Amino acid sequence: MVLVYAESPGGQLKKAAFEAITYGKKVADLLGVDCAAITLGTNVADAGQLGKYGASKVYNIGSANLDGFDSQLYTKAIADAAGQLGATTVILSHTSTGKSLCGRLAVRMDAGSVSGASGLPTNDGSFKVTKGVFSGKAVATYEINTENKVISLMGNALKPEDTGAEVGVDALGIEVGASALTTAQSKQSGEMVPLPEAELVVSAGRGLKGPENWGMIEELAGILGATTACSRPVADTGWRPHHEHVGQTGVAIRPNLYIAIAISGAIQHLAGVNSSKVIVVINKDPEAPFFKAADYGVVGDAFEVVPRLIEAFKSST
Amino acid sequence: MKLLVCISKTPDTTSKIAFTNGNSEFDTTGIQYIMNPYDEWYALVRAIELKEAAGGSVTVINVGPATNDQTIRKALAIGADDAIRVNAEPKSSMFVAKQIAEQAKAGGYDMVFLGKETIDYNGSEIGAMVAEYLDQPYISYATKLEATGNQATVERDIEGGIETVNLSTPFVLSAAKGLAEQRIPNLRGIMMAIRKPMNVVEPVGANDPAVTVSFELPPAKTGVKLVDPENMGELVRLLKEEAKII
Numbered sequence: 001m002v003l004v005y006a007e008s009p010g011g012q013l014k015k016a017a018f019e020a021i022t023y024g025k026k027v028a029d030l031l032g033v034d035c036a037a038i039t040l041g042t043n044v045a046d047a048g049q050l051g052k053y054g055a056s057k058v059y060n061i062g063s064a065n066l067d068g069f070d071s072q073l074y075t076k077a078i079a080d081a082a083g084q085l086g087a088t089t090v091i092l093s094h095t096s097t098g099k100s101l102c103g104r105l106a107v108r109m110d111a112g113s114v115s116g117a118s119g120l121p122t123n124d125g126s127f128k129v130t131k132g133v134f135s136g137k138a139v140a141t142y143e144i145n146t147e148n149k150v151i152s153l154m155g156n157a158l159k160p161e162d163t164g165a166e167v168g169v170d171a172l173g174i175e176v177g178a179s180a181l182t183t184a185q186s187k188q189s190g191e192m193v194p195l196p197e198a199e200l201v202v203s204a205g206r207g208l209k210g211p212e213n214w215g216m217i218e219e220l221a222g223i224l225g226a227t228t229a230c231s232r233p234v235a236d237t238g239w240r241p242h243h244e245h246v247g248q249t250g251v252a253i254r255p256n257l258y259i260a261i262a263i264s265g266a267i268q269h270l271a272g273v274n275s276s277k278v279i280v281v282i283n284k285d286p287e288a289p290f291f292k293a294a295d296y297g298v299v300g301d302a303f304e305v306v307p308r309l310i311e312a313f314k315s316s317t
Numbered sequence: 318m319k320l321l322v323c324i325s326k327t328p329d330t331t332s333k334i335a336f337t338n339g340n341s342e343f344d345t346t347g348i349q350y351i352m353n354p355y356d357e358w359y360a361l362v363r364a365i366e367l368k369e370a371a372g373g374s375v376t377v378i379n380v381g382p383a384t385n386d387q388t389i390r391k392a393l394a395i396g397a398d399d400a401i402r403v404n405a406e407p408k409s410s411m412f413v414a415k416q417i418a419e420q421a422k423a424g425g426y427d428m429v430f431l432g433k434e435t436i437d438y439n440g441s442e443i444g445a446m447v448a449e450y451l452d453q454p455y456i457s458y459a460t461k462l463e464a465t466g467n468q469a470t471v472e473r474d475i476e477g478g479i480e481t482v483n484l485s486t487p488f489v490l491s492a493a494k495g496l497a498e499q500r501i502p503n504l505r506g507i508m509m510a511i512r513k514p515m516n517v518v519e520p521v522g523a524n525d526p527a528v529t530v531s532f533e534l535p536p537a538k539t540g541v542k543l544v545d546p547e548n549m550g551e552l553v554r555l556l557k558e559e560a561k562i563i
């Protein structure tokens with residue numbers, strides 16, 4: 001069986017959970033086995049929905065000890081569930097949670113693991129799966145040579161596919177100890193979709209000259225329902241918060257649309273964003289290296305072009 | 318405080334990535350290496366800061382061949398006290414994690430630090446693996462760490478927010494931007510590093526349950542389509558009708 005851990009922070013299933021179950025179902029089909037989902041913690045809303053995306057069963061370990069995240073407890077709970085259900089392959093999301101679990105679970109389950117998988121596995125006698133390496137500059141194929149397998153799936157690697165029907169949720173009787181940690185969470189990015197999950201991203205660089213000029217960037221992002229990002233020097237100088245820094249040493253993203261405004265396109269910047277499906281570059285320098293990585297380019301002054309783009313989007317909706 | 322920092326060696330960020338031997342191996346021709354930035358800038362520096370404030374020691378560990386000694390010396394020059402190199406050419410994350418865990422167990426450290434991921438294989442797995450081998454808590458993507466005695470408070474990046482975790486030592490932590498500021502080794506540090514102890518140990522047996530078998534470069538972009546800066550309506554149209562992205 002393929003067991004998919006569906007993340008539900010605060011009791012709400014994440015978008016990544018629907019991607020993971022869609023992926024898990026495809027892996028299960030490839031291996032000719034069933035696909036089930038598991039949620040952790042009390043009061044997970046609408047977990048039965050996972051059935052629509054491919055789970056033939058949905059399980060829950062409803063211990064309050066799992067309401068806060070603790071990689072040790074989560075690893076034990078998922079490994080115990082996999083043992084009890086006879087699952088040999090576990091699928092996670094490559095999120096802050098999944099990244100804390102993937103390697104742990106691999107050790108605990110004596111499994112081979114691939115973290116941040118971007119493609120579906122193939123199984124022609126040996127089980128192989130692809131992932132981005134060198135910060136998006138290449139794709140590597142990994143072979144997992146163990147019976148047990150753990151894979152964490154990169155965000156936006158595939159679209160959730162709603163093809164089945166809702167299923168019931170079964171409680172799983174697994175003992176969960178008390179956590180040695182106390183955790184609290186605070187929100188940061190306001191109403192925007194967090195960068196790693198964002199499908200549309202509007203990003204700006206040092207060419208904007210100062211933090212006071214980000215009003216038009218936020219406005220453009222607001223109209224599109226996009227998330228804002230920035231280049232490294234912009235975050236380093238404190239014009240924008242650190243969590244907006246994308247690139248090789250920032251957040252690596254793969255949105256459907258990346259609009260880069262007044263960013264030169266240094267190799268370290270490109271490394272974190274070049275898996276974006278469509279790239280639009282706005283830069284006043286026609287020689288800016290970013291144009292080589294772009295699908296659409298506008299050679300012009302951002303202070304003139306961006307307000308025009310905002311108007312064009314406004315009048316097109 | 319007894320601290321262990323895992324450091325790895327990665328190709329410089331400006332490296333041109335290519336493959337050889339039928340695309341089965343990374344082509345190292347002409348590649349300059351650096352210490353993985355997350356290990357160097359954040360994990361190592363924060364560990365050194367804690368030692369400077371509260372006393373103790375910082376040991377760095379690397380799993381790799383003798384050609385990694387230069388990278389290890391740099392860590393010593395930045396301020397680590399001593400180093401362990403496990404003499405092996407690693408093929409998988411699991412192998413590396415097993416070696417680090419063995420040394421960590423033997424040393425009995427209060428905290429094990431590593432960078433949030435390496436910039437070459439972007440695995441982000443080794444910290445979690447080491448923590449599981451040690452049966453200790455693991456806090457990934459730490460952007461802030463305060464520690465007094467055996468109590469620590471860590472902030473970590475989560476999607477769209479920050480999580481604050483209180484816990485006691487020992488634990489394993491992966492470092493992200495914000496945890497510390499990059500330090501450039503000074504001449505005195507470089508001179509002192511030459512005499513700091515570097516212990517070379519042989520690896521313990523470990524499996525390679527997941528290995529790379531081939532590589533591919535992403536398809537090159539076909540060329541940029543330039544849009545008249547006066548006509549942003551056209552760009553909107555292209556994004557809607559041609560790219561079908563909005």
Ligand SMILES: Cc1cc2nc3c(=O)[nH]c(=O)nc-3n(C[C@H](O)[C@H](O)[C@H](O)COP(=O)(O)OP(=O)(O)OC[C@H]3O[C@@H](n4cnc5c(N)ncnc54)[C@H](O)[C@@H]3O)c2cc1C
Nearest residue numbers: 205206207231232247248249250262263264268269284302
């Ligand atoms: C080890 C290492 C890691 C790094 N990691 C990252 C990383 O993760 N992410 C990252 O972004 N960088 C990273 N960098 C830095 C990177 O090398 C570049 O320095 C950085 O990306 C440049 O940022 P920028 O494009 O905003 O600024 P600049 O290079 O200064 O470019 C500004 C651009 O704005 C254009 N411009 C100026 N005015 C206007 C205007 N009015 N209208 C339109 N265009 C205008 C200019 O033509 C220019 O192209 C790293 C560097 C190193 C050494």
